[in-house]
Amino acid sequence: MSSRKELAGVRIDICSLREALHKIEHYIQEDGLHAVEAVSMKTVVTAGEEEEVRQCLEDIDLVIPSDKEILMELGVTSHKWLEEAREHRFASEALRNIARDRHSIYLLTDTRAQMDELCSFLDHTYGDVARICGDAVWEECEEDTEQIVNEINAVAPHLLLVMLPTPQQEIFLAQHRKMLNVRLWFGVGTENTFTEKKKKTAGLCKRLLARRKMKRQIQSYEAEGEEKVN
Numbered sequence: 001m002s003s004r005k006e007l008a009g010v011r012i013d014i015c016s017l018r019e020a021l022h023k024i025e026h027y028i029q030e031d032g033l034h035a036v037e038a039v040s041m042k043t044v045v046t047a048g049e050e051e052e053v054r055q056c057l058e059d060i061d062l063v064i065p066s067d068k069e070i071l072m073e074l075g076v077t078s079h080k081w082l083e084e085a086r087e088h089r090f091a092s093e094a095l096r097n098i099a100r101d102r103h104s105i106y107l108l109t110d111t112r113a114q115m116d117e118l119c120s121f122l123d124h125t126y127g128d129v130a131r132i133c134g135d136a137v138w139e140e141c142e143e144d145t146e147q148i149v150n151e152i153n154a155v156a157p158h159l160l161l162v163m164l165p166t167p168q169q170e171i172f173l174a175q176h177r178k179m180l181n182v183r184l185w186f187g188v189g190t191e192n193t194f195t196e197k198k199k200k201t202a203g204l205c206k207r208l209l210a211r212r213k214m215k216r217q218i219q220s221y222e223a224e225g226e227e228k229v230n
Contacts, residue, residue, distance in 0.1 A: 005074050008048040008214075008221040012039070013063050014074060017084050017093065023062055024094050028103055028158055028184045035059075035173060036184065038066035038091050040191035041210040043166045048217045056170040059177075064090050066191070069211045073218065091188050095122070095161070099130040103158035106182070107135035108148065110164050110190060118163060133157050138164060145176060153181040162187045 002015030015023075027034035037043075037060050047054040057063050065071050068085040076082065084090065098105065099122075109115040115137050122130045133155045136148050152160060160182045162169055169187050177185070191210075 007044055007070060007073055008218045010039075010044050010047040010054060011058050011063055012044075012065060012070065012074065014071070014076065015064075016081070017089055020062065020064055020090055021093055021097060024184070024186075025097065025101075027061065028098065028101075030183070033177060033180055033182055034061045034184050035177065035187070036062040036064070036094075037170075037187040038064050038088070038189065039070070040166070040189055041067050041069055041207075041214040042191050043170075043189060044070060045210075045213050045217045046166045047170075048221060050167055052174060053167045053170045056174040059174075066090065066188070067207070067210075069207070069214065073214070091186075092125070094186065095130075096126065098159055099126040102129070102131055103183075104131045104133040104155070105159045105161055106133055106152055106155060106157035108138065108152075108160065108162045108164065109135075110138045110168070112137050112140065114163055114190065118161075138168075145172065149176050149179050153179075156181045158183045160185050163190055165190045 002013060002019055005012050005014055013020075024036060027036065037057065039047075039057065043053075043057075047057055065074075065085055066088055068082040071082055071085055095105075107115065107118060109118060115135060119132075119135075122132065134151060134157070136151055138148070141148055160180065162172075162185065164172060164187070166189055169189055173185060173187065
């Protein structure tokens with residue numbers, strides 16, 4: 001069974017991989033835009049500091065942790081669920097299903113290097129099955145969001161796969177959600193390492209630092225809550 005929890009005031013959805021994938025399948029079949037995001041520890045920290053990011057996550061249809069440390073802080077002990085989060089199975093399995101069903105995909109990344117890595121991953125993993133109908137690189141568009149939105153709407157993809165850093169990713173969605181002609185917004189951020197070959201060992205020091213920052217954010221939020229009560 002799925003549940004909705006809060007971590008440092010940030011809304012998080014807790015559900016099995018199977019249930020999350022079922023929701024994705026449902027969203028992409030429906031008219032109108034649905035939004036899904038795989039959130040990292042950095043996203044949790046940023047959302048705790050910036051109200052616009054926190055509200056954006058509140059308005060998203062499905063917010064799934066992409067780091068097992070988030071699940072651990074929420075009291076999840078299932079070894080299977082923690083492993084799925086550690087291996088970023090949600091993003092890779094969701095893309096596998098979307099590619100298999102021949103839904104069109106538009107790619108939006110922050111840098112050209114990220115786009116090259118993403119395209120290489122999609123080609124290696126899904127081959128010609130993945131229907132890529134267009135792409136845009138944020139830094140090459142000189143942050144011209146109107147141009148990006150127009151290019152996306154011109155092809156009206158089923159899926160908009162977004163790989164932008166937080167809070168840039170959330171702010172872009174919040175400001176343009178009503179303008180986008182897509183079925184499903186899928187934000188995976190730049191912290192999600194599902195495209196990397198060495199997912200299990202990538203950025204260990206970086207992850208330890210991110211968890212420390214997240215713990216401080218949780219403690220600060222809890223302290224503020226106690227002050228309001230007193």
